[in-house]
Amino acid sequence: MQPAPPLRVVHLTKRYRQRAGRDFEAVSDVSFEVAPGECFGLLGPNGAGKTTTIKCISGFYPPSEGEVFIGSHNVYFHPKLARQSLGVCDQEETLDSDFNVFDQLVWHASYFRVPVGVARERAKTLLEQFGLSEKAREPIESLSGGLKRRLQVARALMSDPHVLVLDEPTTGLDPDVRRMVWEVLAQARSRGVAILLSTHYMEEAERLCDRVAILHNGRILDIAAPARLVAKYIARDTVEEEVRPGVVWKRAPNLEDVYLKLTGSRLGVDGL
Amino acid sequence: MILPDSVWGVWCVWRRYFLIFVKSIGYYLVTTFLEPLLYLLAFGIGVGSLIGTIQTNGVRLSYRSFIFSGIIAQTLLFQGFYEGAFGAFVRMYYQRIFQAIAITPITLSEVLWGELVWDASKSTLAAEVVALIGVISGDFPPRSLLTLVPVCFLSSLLFSGMGLSAAAYSRNIDELSYPQYLLVFPMFLFCGVFYPVENLPAALQRVAWIFPLTAVNSLVRTLTVGLPFQILAVPILLGWLLVLVLLGRHSMTRRLVK
Numbered sequence: 001m002q003p004a005p006p007l008r009v010v011h012l013t014k015r016y017r018q019r020a021g022r023d024f025e026a027v028s029d030v031s032f033e034v035a036p037g038e039c040f041g042l043l044g045p046n047g048a049g050k051t052t053t054i055k056c057i058s059g060f061y062p063p064s065e066g067e068v069f070i071g072s073h074n075v076y077f078h079p080k081l082a083r084q085s086l087g088v089c090d091q092e093e094t095l096d097s098d099f100n101v102f103d104q105l106v107w108h109a110s111y112f113r114v115p116v117g118v119a120r121e122r123a124k125t126l127l128e129q130f131g132l133s134e135k136a137r138e139p140i141e142s143l144s145g146g147l148k149r150r151l152q153v154a155r156a157l158m159s160d161p162h163v164l165v166l167d168e169p170t171t172g173l174d175p176d177v178r179r180m181v182w183e184v185l186a187q188a189r190s191r192g193v194a195i196l197l198s199t200h201y202m203e204e205a206e207r208l209c210d211r212v213a214i215l216h217n218g219r220i221l222d223i224a225a226p227a228r229l230v231a232k233y234i235a236r237d238t239v240e241e242e243v244r245p246g247v248v249w250k251r252a253p254n255l256e257d258v259y260l261k262l263t264g265s266r267l268g269v270d271g272l
Numbered sequence: 273m274i275l276p277d278s279v280w281g282v283w284c285v286w287r288r289y290f291l292i293f294v295k296s297i298g299y300y301l302v303t304t305f306l307e308p309l310l311y312l313l314a315f316g317i318g319v320g321s322l323i324g325t326i327q328t329n330g331v332r333l334s335y336r337s338f339i340f341s342g343i344i345a346q347t348l349l350f351q352g353f354y355e356g357a358f359g360a361f362v363r364m365y366y367q368r369i370f371q372a373i374a375i376t377p378i379t380l381s382e383v384l385w386g387e388l389v390w391d392a393s394k395s396t397l398a399a400e401v402v403a404l405i406g407v408i409s410g411d412f413p414p415r416s417l418l419t420l421v422p423v424c425f426l427s428s429l430l431f432s433g434m435g436l437s438a439a440a441y442s443r444n445i446d447e448l449s450y451p452q453y454l455l456v457f458p459m460f461l462f463c464g465v466f467y468p469v470e471n472l473p474a475a476l477q478r479v480a481w482i483f484p485l486t487a488v489n490s491l492v493r494t495l496t497v498g499l500p501f502q503i504l505a506v507p508i509l510l511g512w513l514l515v516l517v518l519l520g521r522h523s524m525t526r527r528l529v530k
Contacts, residue, residue, distance in 0.1 A: 016530055058375040061530055079278055079467075080377045094372035098292045111284060111376035159376070 003191050004072040005091070006085075006163045006194035006202050007034040011066035012070055014052050014218075026052040028218040029066070034163070037234040038090045038095040039185065041205040041226075042198040043255075044215035050198040053215070054167045057196070058088045070163055083110060087161030088268065089153050091198075095140050101151060102136040105158050112159035119158065129184050131177070135251055153181055157188065164188060170204060182208060202256040212255070218262045226255045233258045281378040285386025286393070288373075289348050293394065299317045301429045304398045308347040317468070321346075322511060328468035329499050337411040342465035344399045344406075344420070345427070345489045351395035352428035352518045353456050356520065357445065358437020360387055364439060370528060388432050390507065395428030403496065412496040419495045425434030430513040440527045466491040484512040515527040 011029045027049040027181040032172065034040040042050045055061040057068050059075035059082060068075045073082035099107055102123055109119035127133045130150045143151065153169050163187075170178045185195060185208060199205050205212050206226045213223045222229060234253035241249050292301055320336035328338070363369040370387075374380035403420055406412040440450040460478070463469065463485035469477050480486045487505035494501045 055530075058379070060371070060375050060528075079379055080281075083375065083377050086375075088375045090371070090375070092368060094368040096288075096372060097367055098369075101441050107288065108372075108376070111373060111378050112412075113377075165434075 004035045005061050008069040013065040016066040026218050027159050030220055034196055036192045037189050039195040039209045041209035041212035043212050047216040048215040085162040085166045088155035089156040089166045097140040100137055108155050109158040130154045164193050164195045206255045214262050221262045229258045276412040281382030282385045285383050286390050289390035305401050308402045309342045331392045333497050337497045340411050341493045342408040344402050344492050347399045347402055348395050348428045349431050351398045352431030353435040355391040356432035357438040360436050391432035392425050392429040396424040399424045421515045423491045430516050433516030433520040437523050440523035459483050459485040
């Protein structure tokens with residue numbers, strides 16, 4: 001028997017009850033698996049169902065149908081066991097502003113029963129990796145948005161998870177800081193951590209993800225390696241794009257072209 | 273020591289609150305302990321010296337003793353409600369602490385129990401400080417410090433549940449003023465903190481007994497100044513406790529989990 005994959009989403013459907021009228025189906029029959037050491041991307045416009053999918057994966061929202069497994073544990077029925085090996089960075093800021101930067105990390109690890117000594121060492125290492133060492137004793141309110149974002153990604157790693165789920169981890173980060181986060185994620189992957197990441201940035205997805213799922217109106221349109229998706233949907237070597245009136249760029253097709261084509265927004269790129 | 277998983281979860285959340293409490297003890301000394309002391313001074317000494325003694329339920333006692341015990345109940349109401357309402361609203365809406373913890377091995381149910389039990393612990397501590405002053409001043413027997421603990425804890429759990437429900441139903445922090453002015457202040461003024469409810473007209477007395485603070489006042493006074501035990505207070509306290517704790521947990525869960 002094969003060992004269970006670190007993350008398995010099986011026919012996940014999520015409907016929200018609405019005050020008036022019918023239910024709204026935010027996620028429809030979504031299925032995928034993430035292997036150890038794999039980085040899997042969820043791409044889609046706002047409202048595509050990325051965050052809802054992630055809330056169901058973390059076991060915070062119950063699924064309307066389908067199941068989510070972290071390892072062999074169903075996250076909804078056995079949240080304690082399942083989430084022991086799950087690290088999540090939500091899209092919204094959820095830092096505990098009653099603690100300073102360092103204590104924040106150490107305290108978060110205690111929810112996973114990580115011994116304090118281990119947690120302190122881990123926090124030091126992570127703060128260094130994320131360029132936050134100098135801020136260790138600062139209160140959360142003194143951090144800029146970008147620093148808070150970094151800290152929240154670092155916090156998701158405090159329990160040394162097998163599965164790391166990141167909802168738009170690099171939104172609002174400067175390019176150099178984004179690279180810093182990518183570096184840490186690459187290290188996690190090399191340790192065998194399975195990563196699920198939702199992003200708006202096609203470059204990020206193309207660079208980091210072994211496979212991506214393109215999500216639109218709650219449904220997965222396709223799942224494949226970024227290069228395969230490009231080859232499949234954009235059957236040509238170069239695309240032309242008028243970036244300003246009179247200025248036309250010729251370039252190789254990329255994931256963004258696929259994304260725009262599949263999700264039906266064709267602004268700016270002709271003939272795809 | 274190995275605790276069952278869910279008890280460990282609640283303990284973990286409780287410990288978080290306790291740590292913050294210890295770290296910011298200066299703030300809590302003012303907000304938790306100074307307020308009841310101000311009431312004690314103003315009413316116990318100020319008004320107490322005007323009134324002398326009063327007769328209630330066949331017992332004659334000094335107004336100072338009467339009001340000291342009333343301020344225990346008032347402390348339970350205010351501390352329990354405010355921590356459950358404003359405290360929990362901030363943690364749920366602005367800090368999103370509930371959401372952050374409830375995606376770790378600790379569940380949302382445990383987070384909410386931790387919140388309620390902490391709120392009740394802190395209120396009980398504040399009420400015990402008032403009781404201690406009453407013991408030192410000779411108004412209460414020393415044993416009341418011990419016998420008060422369960423009544424104080426259950427009462428403040430009840431008021432925290434009321435606060436948590438208020439937080440769950442408020443769209444923004446300003447809306448917490450509704451339960452504050454429509455529920456907390458009327459209870460504070462009409463449920464026997466300042467004067468015996470027997471002094472109210474019969475119809476109003478019956479209304480006053482619907483609200484939990486009247487029952488809390490009655491039980492606290494039995495334990496502190498020896499007023500006769502009114503058995504009606506027990507089912508009222510336990511009934512409201514059950515309803516409000518369940519409502520608080522249910523409504524907050526519904527607000528957070530879609």
